Amino acid sequence: MKPHRHQKSKRQGQNLYQLSHRANLRADAAWVLFQILEHGKSSRDVMPKVFARHETNNKAWLQEMVFGCLRELPKLQYWLRQLLDKPLKGDHKLIEHLIMLGFYQLHFSRTLEHAAVSETVEASTVLGHHGLKGLVNANLRNFQRKDIASQAIDQPHVNIGLPKWLYKQLLAQYPEQVESIATNMNERPPLWLRINHRVESKTSFCDKLNSEEIDYAEPNFENCGWDLHSAFNASAAIRLERRSDVTQLPGFDDGAFAVQDLAAQxxxxxxxxxxxxxxxxxxxxxxxxxxxxxxxxxxxxxxxxxxxxxxxxxxxxxxxxxxxxxxxxxxxxxxxxxxxxxxxxxxxxxxxxxxxxxxxxxxxxxxxxxxxxxxxxxxxxxxxxxxxxxxxxxxxxxxxxxxxxxxxxxxxxxxxxxxxxxxxxxxxxxxxxxxxxxxxxxxxxxxxxxxxxxxxxxxxxxxxxxxxxxxx
Known part of the structure; x- marks a missing residue:
């Protein structure tokens, strides 16, 4: 039995499956944001389509830009409303996401200011919106000149980085923890592995990591504040101290481990x-x-x-x-x-x-x-x-x-x-x-x-x- 799939309109199908512009990092990042935020597509559906257009060393930049914008979206949208005279409509809406990508580069990333502005402006042409280059440039320059990012924001859900409905629910359910929850939601996730004991012991696998100077840590439940009936063992779990291409870790092809968060383990x-x-x-x-x-x-x-x-x-x-x-x-x-x-x-x-x-x-x-x-x-x-x-x-x-x-x-x-x-x-x-x-x-x-x-x-x-x- 195959799952039911909703039929897409012709236009939606084109937006999702046809990347008509040439490969360009900023244009592609804006296109992904447009698909997620305007068409409700999952990043797991659209990110592979732009990854396929770029070399490995650029994929990390793409993911950082897209995920970073999604994490900071309330602020980016708030800043955009301060600068944009009126919302863009239809296909021009794509340019709003490009401008917010520019804001993210200027305030949250290590991108050089000149590159963040000039290459983001150029991306508007790549996306087929040459006539909006001036608008993109003006918004990015005004963002810098007016120091928009330093202005106080009096909306809690914007400061905390959550949609209003979710912020309200978390505030009602976890009034004393809502800020720490939101902070952790915005953290980059750690990389947990589960050792497949059928293939290799944890000791043997860790020895191989040590030989390749790959740092890792064991689970630690001591500061969770749970009064458990029995302590968790999680004997198959280790956490890598630095994110890594798991396919290059020892034992991947042999099935020695799988990627799985500790909570799921x-x-x-x-x-x-x-x-x-x-x-x-x-x-x-x-x-x-x-x-x-x-x-x-x-x-x-x-x-x-x-x-x-x-x-x-x-x-x-x-x-x-x-x-x-x-x-x-x-x-x-x-x-x-x-x-x-x-x-x-x-x-x-x-x-x-x-x-x-x-x-x-x-x-x-x-x-x-x-x-x-x-x-x-x-x-x-x-x-x-x-x-x-x-x-x-x-x-x-x-x-x-x-x-x-x-x-x-x-x-x-x-x-x-x-x-x-x-x-x-x-x-x-x-x-x-x-x-x-x-x-x-x-x-x-x-x-x-x-x-x-x-x-x-x-x-x-x-x-x-x-x-x-x-x-x-």
Whole structure:
């Protein structure tokens, strides 16, 4: 079953798939911003299209400019409104994004001022808007001359770098932590690796890093402030001190490791798969947690991974192949395209199979991984959250029926919004008398269930976990 895809208008299709201008760093960066912010496209869809036009050493600059503008967008838009007489419309709107790119270069980057101005102005011609060169030049010169960036801004959500709706939600839910949350959302994410113990021990892998003088660090949960029932082990995790091309690290081709944030690595530890267990991994793509479950328990009886998106499921297959899991686990590992919210679909795909352990990595707002995907804060809208909560509720109800009596379900999201997390699970516990909370920390209760990890805790992404036991 292939996922439904919305039809694009002809014009949208051209904007997304046809780069009609010649390759140019600033023009391409502005085009990506235009696609994300005006057409709602994901950076994962459009960035590869411009990367393909540039040498490797320029790709890092492109990503820094695009992601930097997305992180600082409220300020860039505020400054633009101070200088632009009236908003540009239609295809000319692209030039607004080019001007904001110029602001970013002048104030936030190390780009030489002359290059930031002259080459950004030239990019307007590359984009086919020669007649707006003067406008671009005037705005960038006035930005410098009037020292716009030093002027005070009295809008909290602009200063904090968030859309107004998200700022209001975080202020209501985390009044004492909202500033630290926003600060961590704007940080560059660390690079966490998960060592594949089936291929290589952590000691051996770290020895190879040491021999190549690659600095790394171990996980440290001491300052998170959690009163946990038991300390996390995270025995497969290391963090590289400097970002690196992972394909050039020792053991990549042999499947010795995978890239996975530390927060996501906790799923396997919390689910605690035992020998002989049957496991269902729901909404599994791209497969990081799937692989880790396999690596954590070589003697599991069977693992079925499902996802509603066939293309994303192919990524799981690719990851399982590189890590050697397809060969090793054989018919104990099964990948299915299936909608977890539909019992009818699951019955057709899985029959009447029930499972000892279920990992439900539920669809969510992804507000916990904004530092990793800064376009999320602009692609998500307030109205999306209610729809997501309803989808989570539907999936939970369907998947609960797939859990054996006495079995464990681990609910996970990469969100920090309480309506997707604690409120969702509290409501589920109220409405399902055969569900019992298995606390992860000492202050947990059925009305305040689960463990909420906030962005930056132990240098992790924002994540939420709740562990539920089904009565026998």
């Amino acid at each position: 906790l799923a396997s530890e919390l689910l605690n798969v035992q020998p002989g267990d049957t496991v269902l991994d729901c909404c599994a793509a791209p497969g990081g947690k799937t692989a880790h479950l396999l690596e954590s328990q070589n003697q599991l009886a069977r693992l079925d991974a499902i996802d509603s998106d066939g293309e994303r499921l192919e990524r799981i297959d690719e990851n399982m192949t590189r890590l050697g899991h397809k060969t090793h686990f054989g018919d104990r590992l099964n990948l299915y395209v299936a909608d977890a919210s539909s019992e009818e679909v699951l019955k057709r795909v899985l029959g009447n199979t029930t499972y000892d352990k279920i990992l439900l990595d539920a669809p969510c707002s992804a507000t916990g991984v904004i530092r990793r995907h800064p376009d999320i804060r602009w692609l998500r809208k307030s109205a999306d959250i209610e729809n997501t909560v309803e989808l989570q509720k539907k999936i939970l109800a369907v998947i609960w029926g797939r859990l054996k009596p006495g079995g464990t379900l681990l609910y996970a999201t990469c969100s920090i919004l309480k309506q997707e997390n604690t409120e969702q699970i509290a409501n589920f516990l109220t409405n399902n008398k055969d569900a019992k909370l298995v606390p992860l920390h000492k202050n947990e209760s059925p009305t305040q269930p689960g463990l909420q990890i906030l962005p930056g805790d132990a240098q992790m992404d924002g994540f939420y976990y709740a562990r539920l036991l089904k009565s026998e």
